[in-house]
Amino acid sequence: MATDAPEAPVALVTGSSSGIGQTVAQRLAAEGYRVVVNSARSVEDGEKTAAALPDALYVRADVSEEADARRLVDTAVEHYGRLDVLVNNAGRTRAIPHADLAAATPEVWREILGLNVIGTWQTTVAAMPHLARSGNGSVVNVSSIAGSRPAGSSIPYAVSKAAIEHMTRLLANTVGPAVRVNAVAPGLIETPWTQNSDFFAPIAEHVRQTTPLRRTGRPEDVAEAVLGLVRATYTTGQVLLVDGGAHLL
Numbered sequence: 001m002a003t004d005a006p007e008a009p010v011a012l013v014t015g016s017s018s019g020i021g022q023t024v025a026q027r028l029a030a031e032g033y034r035v036v037v038n039s040a041r042s043v044e045d046g047e048k049t050a051a052a053l054p055d056a057l058y059v060r061a062d063v064s065e066e067a068d069a070r071r072l073v074d075t076a077v078e079h080y081g082r083l084d085v086l087v088n089n090a091g092r093t094r095a096i097p098h099a100d101l102a103a104a105t106p107e108v109w110r111e112i113l114g115l116n117v118i119g120t121w122q123t124t125v126a127a128m129p130h131l132a133r134s135g136n137g138s139v140v141n142v143s144s145i146a147g148s149r150p151a152g153s154s155i156p157y158a159v160s161k162a163a164i165e166h167m168t169r170l171l172a173n174t175v176g177p178a179v180r181v182n183a184v185a186p187g188l189i190e191t192p193w194t195q196n197s198d199f200f201a202p203i204a205e206h207v208r209q210t211t212p213l214r215r216t217g218r219p220e221d222v223a224e225a226v227l228g229l230v231r232a233t234y235t236t237g238q239v240l241l242v243d244g245g246a247h248l249l
C-alpha cells in the first residue's frame with residue numbers, strides 16, 4: 001500500500017557494538033533513524049545491538065582497512081538506498097606513559113593513526129557522495145579531550161585525536177554546503193574501554209573530585225551531544241567538548 005510518510009533517514013555509526021558508539025546508535029534509532037551498526041571483532045555484540053533496534057543492520061568491517069570501509073558504506077547504501085549521517089566513532093589506544101618515548105614505537109603509531117585517523121578519513125571519503133545526496137548530510141567525528149589538551153592515554157592517541165579535530169575543520173570547509181562536519185570531544189566516559197582499568201581508575205577519581213560537574217561521563221552524555229550536532233543545521237566545523245568542564249581545570 002502506498003504511503004505518504006517520509007522515508008526515515010539512515011545513520012552509520014562505526015564501532016557501535018559497545019560503549020559510546022552503541023549508545024549513539026540506540027539514541028539515533030530512538031529518534032527515528034534507521035541505523036547501521038558496525039564493529040571489527042565483536043560480531044555477536046554488534047548483531048545483538050542491531051537486533052534490539054527497530055530497523056537496524058549489522059555490518060562487520062574493520063574501518064582501518066580501506067576495502068572494508070568502502071564495503072561498509074556500500075552495504076549500508078545497498079540495503080537502505082541512502083545515507084544521511086556518518087558517526088566516525090571506532091577508535092583505539094594503548095596506555096603508554098608520555099615520558100616513555102621508546103614505548104610509542106612506529107608500530108604503535110601506525111596502529112593508532114591507522115584506525116583513528118586513516119579509518120575516519122577513508123570511511124568519510126566512501127560516504128561523502130551519498131551524504132551529499134541526502135539534502136541534510138552530516139558527519140560527526142568522535143575525538144577526545146586529549147585532542148586539544150596535553151593529556152590522554154598515550155601521545156600517539158592524543159595526536160590522532162588532534163588530527164581528527166583538524167580534519168573536521170578542513171572537511172567542513174571543503175564539503176559544504178551539501179554536508180556538515182562536526183566533532184565531539186569526550187572527557188572520561190564510563191565504557192568498557194575505561195571501566196575496570198588500572199590506568200583510568202585514578203583519573204576517574206580526579207575527575208569526580210575536581211571537575212565542575214563532579215562526575216565522569218556516561219555514553220548517553222556523548223550521544224546527546226552527537227544528536228545535537230546532527231540537528232544543528234547551521235553549525236559546521238565545530239568540536240564540542242563533552243567533558244563535564246574538565247578542560248577548565
Ligand SMILES: NC(=O)c1ccc[n+]([C@@H]2O[C@H](COP(=O)([O-])OP(=O)(O)OC[C@H]3O[C@@H](n4cnc5c(N)ncnc54)[C@H](OP(=O)(O)O)[C@@H]3O)[C@@H](O)[C@H]2O)c1
Pocket residue numbers: 014015016017018019020021038039040041042043061062063064089090091092115142143144145185186187188189190191192193194
Ligand atoms: N571512553 C572514553 O572515556 C573516551 C573518551 C574520549 C574519546 N573516546 C572515544 O570514543 C570512541 C569509542 O570509545 P569507547 O570508550 O566507547 O570504546 P569501546 O567501548 O571499546 O568501543 C569501541 C568500539 O569500536 C569498535 N572497533 C574497534 N576497532 C574497530 C575497527 N578497526 N573497525 C570497526 N570498529 C572497531 C569496537 O568493536 P570491536 O573491537 O569488536 O571491533 C567497539 O564497538 C573512541 O574513538 C574513543 O577514542 C572515548
